[in-house]
Amino acid sequence: MSEQKLFDVAVVGATGAVGQQIIRLLSERDFPIRELKLLSSARSAGRKIEFKGREITIEEARPESFEGVDIALFSAGGDVSRALVPEAIKHGTVCVDNTSAFRMDPDTPLIVPEVNIDRISDHRGIIANPNCSTIQMVHALKPLYDRYGISRIIVSTYQAVSGAGASAIDEMLRQSREVLEGRQPEPQILPVGSLPKKHRIAFNAIPQIDKFVENGFTYEEMKMINETKKILGDDALEVTATCVRIPVVYGHSESVYVELKEDFDVEEVRRLLADAPGIVLEDNPAEQLYPLATEAAGRNETFVGRIRRDLSNPRALNMWIVSDNLLKGAAWNAVQIAEYIAVQQK
Amino acid sequence: MSEQKLFDVAVVGATGAVGQQIIRLLSERDFPIRELKLLSSARSAGRKIEFKGREITIEEARPESFEGVDIALFSAGGDVSRALVPEAIKHGTVCVDNTSAFRMDPDTPLIVPEVNIDRISDHRGIIANPNCSTIQMVHALKPLYDRYGISRIIVSTYQAVSGAGASAIDEMLRQSREVLEGRQPEPQILPVGSLPKKHRIAFNAIPQIDKFVENGFTYEEMKMINETKKILGDDALEVTATCVRIPVVYGHSESVYVELKEDFDVEEVRRLLADAPGIVLEDNPAEQLYPLATEAAGRNETFVGRIRRDLSNPRALNMWIVSDNLLKGAAWNAVQIAEYIAVQQK
Structure with a gap:
């Protein structure tokens, strides 16, 4: 093997749900790391995390933390990214940002490697990781977009609570226990931690993820709409989204209705998806085989099934797309991007 | 008050989840009953159920059970209805059938009272109660259909386990307990009791309700598609459905996308829905007000919110429709129909 270049890497938000998955994936993928810096808020600084048999002490993330860092993966919230990504760039660090802070910035590439890795070189120090619900959808639709063209997407989501962080998982499990014990749960976090009203998530479905925009959509829905257009580089694409939190x-x-620009053959659609990188086709009604959240959990791939031609529009099809929101939807997509950066900088 | 005609009424499937709600509603609504017959399978016969302070012994449902019965409400499964509804008709009984057995029969009216009560007189002894997921959708869409016309509906459902019966509720609660205790549940009932493969429902989303049809849709999805057209009396209406079971x-x-035939004003849509019988408008993003399954449970109304104009198609809107599947979706709609029959026979 040729001598490998090694990188100084930082993970910002090292104690969060996504940060922990990033650290695990960097180890599992044998990312060419010389030094790994784990950064967090002051609150978590001082804690130790094991990485490849070594103990690394978490440090508070500060502007000067990025001195000498080649690649930084950010997942500590939009405010942290807005404050520290520009500082990291000053130090020459290439930042993979998992928050929404820079996603719609025209100078920032928004990358799903299987979809638009060709845009990665356009960056000025920041590469944005799309929203979890967007990533898995564009990942699954890309082979159809390339082969037939897509004119319209209508998606309804069934989103896991881990997307709202570890505290939302705790809340959902706690509420579930309370309901099973015949008690009335007192919601504290969901749907949106910073908003006054809370709704019970246990044994319920909440049609609100993130705050509302004036047009009646939520930010989560607008992210799916705008990010999908940006990633596919297609402003004419019509996208509608309804985003719903469920107790998973x-x-x-995701239940996705797609109108294609050309006639298609359903078997060819299945073949295209089965052959696409990172996609697992699970589509056999006779065997009751279709993607399930519990089975996608812990895996890096995007799973697709329930593919069927629409009965009212022969140019449209319906499908069911499932992926682990912390992995392909966040940590794995970010690590994939970091791997491309590493190859470029070799 | 004028002297009221009293009816001999039978409930077939008296021990089931829907049957029990029917009995409760007949009492609560003070249905003009002379004698109430509670019928079930041989297995449950002999059990006693209290009705308005009297104890009624459940009898096994047989062809001769309907002697003298004016109105019978069936919710004991399609096979029981197929076997016994024709026998009841021979005795002059008018049957309200909550199963799918006769719904698509051209001679059987399929009734949601707020939508097409004008068709109730067309019956030949059977009036069919639509599928739960269909009822709440057509109920909420009827005011828009009348005012603007509807060309297309695309719906994704988030359906409660009670739709699969009391045993499915038990299974979901048992599985939830097991997962919370760190155990691996062994699914036994869902998605479809009579099919070989079972999937975990606790903390999961199963994109299969009922068996698959050859076209890749499920029977539940085809019910939504076909029944919606029949109830609205509109074969040209385009309907697409994806039906999903969630742990509720x-x-x-229901996440519903609707294309209207005419321009509309969102505020007028809200007013039309607020004024429609049996509809509760819950639609205020600023207050995080929208329908929730846990809050619709136990109520007879259909709840509508998240109403917003589509961003890509100004003739379309998106909405979120919630209702108790055992009440408006089954027992309440059936009792409403029985009330109309009683008025007709007065």
Whole structure:
């Protein structure tokens, strides 16, 4: 083997649900790391995390933390990214940002490697990781977009509570226990931690993820709409989204209606998806085989099934797309991007 | 008050989840009953149920059970209805059938009272109660259909386990306990009791309700498609459905995209819905107000919110429709129909 270049890497938000998955994936993928810096808020600084048999002490993330860092993966919230990504760039660090802070910035590439890795070189120090619910959808639709063209997407999501962080998982499990014991849960976090009203998530479905925009959509829905257009580089694409939180721990599911620009053959659609990188086709009604959140949890792939031609529009099809929102929807997509950066910088 | 005609009424499937709600509603609504016959399978016969302070012994449902019965409400499964509804008709009984057995029969009216009560007189002894997921959708869409016309509906459902019966509720609660205790549940009932493969429902989303049809849709999805057209009397209406079971006990939620035939004003849509019988408008993003399954549970109304104009198609809107699947979706709609029959026979 040729001598490998090694990188100084930082993970910002090292104690969060996504940060922990990033650290696990960097180890599992044998990412060419010389030094790994784990950064967090002051609150978590001082804690130790094991990485490849070594103990690394978490440090508070500060502007000067990025001195000498080649690649930083951010998942500590939009405010942290807005404050520290520009500082990291000053130090020459290439930042993979998992928050929404820079996603719609025209100078920032928004990357799903299987979809638009060709845009990665356009960056000025920041590469944005799309929203979890967007990533798995564009990942699954890309082979159809390339082969037939897509004119319109209508998606309804079934999103896991882990997308709202570890505290939302705790809340959902706690509420579930309370309901099973005949008690009335007192919601504290969901749907949106910073908003006054809380709704019970245990044994319920909440049609609100993130705050509302004036047009009646939520930010989560607008992210799916705008990010999908940006990633596919297609402003004419019509996208509608309804985003719903359901009592699932890991794994977002999506019911997707897609209008294609050309006639298609359903068997060819299945073949295209089966052959696409990172996609697992699970589509056999006779065997009751279709993607399930509980089975996608812990895996890096995007799972697709329930593929069927629409009965009212022969140019449209319906499908069911599932992926682990913390992995392909966040940590794995970010690590994939970091791997491409590493190859470029070799 | 004028002297009221009293009816001999039978409930077939008296021990089931829907049957029990029917009995409760007949009492609560003070249905003009002379004698109430509670019928079930041989297995449950002999059990006693209290009705308005009297104890009624459940009898096994047989062809001769309908002697003298004016109105019978069936919710004991399609096979029981197929066997016994024709026998009841021979005795002059008018049957309200909550199963899918006769719904698509051209001679059988399929009734949601707020939508097409004008068709109730067309019956030849059977009036069919539509599928739960269909009822709440057509109920909420009827005011828009009348005012603007509807060309297309695309719906994704979030359906409660109670739709699969009391044993499915038990299974979901048992599985939830097992997962919370760190155990691996062994699914036994869902998605479809009579099919070989079972999937876990606790903390999951199962994109299969009822068996698959050859076209890749499920029977539940085809019911929504075909029944919606029949109830609205509109074969040209384009309907697409994806039906999904989620871990909710009572209350189906639906994400509905609707294309209208005419321009509309969103505020007028809200007013039309607020004024429609049996509809509760819950639609205020600023207050995080929208329908929730846990809050619709136990209520007879259909709840509508998240109403917003589509961003890509100004003639379309998106909405969130929730109702208790055992009440408006089954028992309440059936009792409403029985009330109309009683008025007709007065």
